[in-house]
Amino acid sequence: MSERVAFITRVCSFSACHRLHSKCLSDEENKRTFGKCNNPNGHGHNYTVEVTVRGKIDKNTGMVMNLTDLKEFIEEAVMKPLDHKNLDLDVPYFADVVSTTENLSVFIWDGLQKLLPHDSLYEIKVYETAKNIVIYRGE
Numbered sequence: 001m002s003e004r005v006a007f008i009t010r011v012c013s014f015s016a017c018h019r020l021h022s023k024c025l026s027d028e029e030n031k032r033t034f035g036k037c038n039n040p041n042g043h044g045h046n047y048t049v050e051v052t053v054r055g056k057i058d059k060n061t062g063m064v065m066n067l068t069d070l071k072e073f074i075e076e077a078v079m080k081p082l083d084h085k086n087l088d089l090d091v092p093y094f095a096d097v098v099s100t101t102e103n104l105s106v107f108i109w110d111g112l113q114k115l116l117p118h119d120s121l122y123e124i125k126v127y128e129t130a131k132n133i134v135i136y137r138g139e
């Protein structure tokens with residue numbers, strides 16, 4: 001039988017606050033672009049992140065990857081840098097990068113890429129709210 005490929009997903013949640021504000025725009029343009037999300041003192045979210053890894057199901061272990069290992073990688077790349085943080089002030093990456101969910105997805109992707117086996121990361125899905133969702137696949 002040929003080797004089977006599967007997708008495995010691990011979910012985590014973290015809380016953080018942020019302000020949508022671009023250094024490339026004037027204060028007026030920021031207000032116009034980001035509206036209430038440009039509030040000077042920020043606002044918070046309970047983010048949910050789904051990390052999906054793609055790979056062959058190992059004949060001996062029956063696993064694409066041990067989900068316990070994936071949990072530890074997520075702890076390093078997501079929970080430690082982001083949970084209970086002010087994204088704009090506590091995470092150096094966002095000093096000059098607007099802390100949108102798109103950019104947050106890229107940050108998480110880049111962090112996990114450094115830890116996961118080559119070519120195994122398939123998708124990052126970030127729920128900023130139950131209604132605002134971003135998918136990033138590394139392009």
Ligand SMILES: Nc1nc2c(c(=O)[nH]1)N=C([C@H](O)[C@H](O)COP(=O)(O)OP(=O)(O)OP(=O)(O)O)CN2
Pocket residue numbers: 020037043099100101102128129130131132
């Ligand atoms: N393309 C993006 N647009 C927006 C982002 C983003 O990351 N990428 N982020 C925001 C804000 O951070 C904001 O907090 C979202 O607020 P809102 O749209 O009000 O979200 P809710 O789902 O909570 O709102 P409802 O009132 O329930 O619809 C804005 N845009």
Ligand SMILES: [Zn+2]
Pocket residue numbers: 018037043044045128
């Ligand atoms: Zn927000």
